[in-house]
Amino acid sequence: MDWKEWIRPELMGLVPVLCLIGVGLKRSGRVDNRMIPALLGIIGILAGCLYIVIAEPCYGVRAWMEALFTGVTQGVLCAGASVYVHQMYKQMANGN
Numbered sequence: 001m002d003w004k005e006w007i008r009p010e011l012m013g014l015v016p017v018l019c020l021i022g023v024g025l026k027r028s029g030r031v032d033n034r035m036i037p038a039l040l041g042i043i044g045i046l047a048g049c050l051y052i053v054i055a056e057p058c059y060g061v062r063a064w065m066e067a068l069f070t071g072v073t074q075g076v077l078c079a080g081a082s083v084y085v086h087q088m089y090k091q092m093a094n095g096n
Contacts, residue, residue: 007077011051014075018044018082041079048075 001018007015018040025031058064068082 007076011048011074011078014078014082015045015048015085018079019086022082022086037083038080041076044061044079045072045075048072048078
């Protein structure tokens with residue numbers, strides 16, 4: 001399996017959105033920097049679950065459990081990718 005298949009193509013747009021949310025949280029000064037990845041994870045999970053539930057019809061308990069698992073997994077992957085992108089940008093800007 002190619003790494004590009006881990007995050008659904010339709011959810012790849014969530015990565016820059018989460019990155020911008022993280023930058024906004026950092027600039028606001030109201031949130032401790034250590035909490036930003038956790039908050040992005042929660043936001044990513046909620047957005048991923050919302051998308052999966054809307055995009056795929058869920059009939060029965062098994063379908064709901066699969067949708068929940070897929071939404072959580074996709075949300076975590078998107079949040080992780082957004083933190084990774086931010087750190088890469090930060091390291092490149094610092095010349096490291």
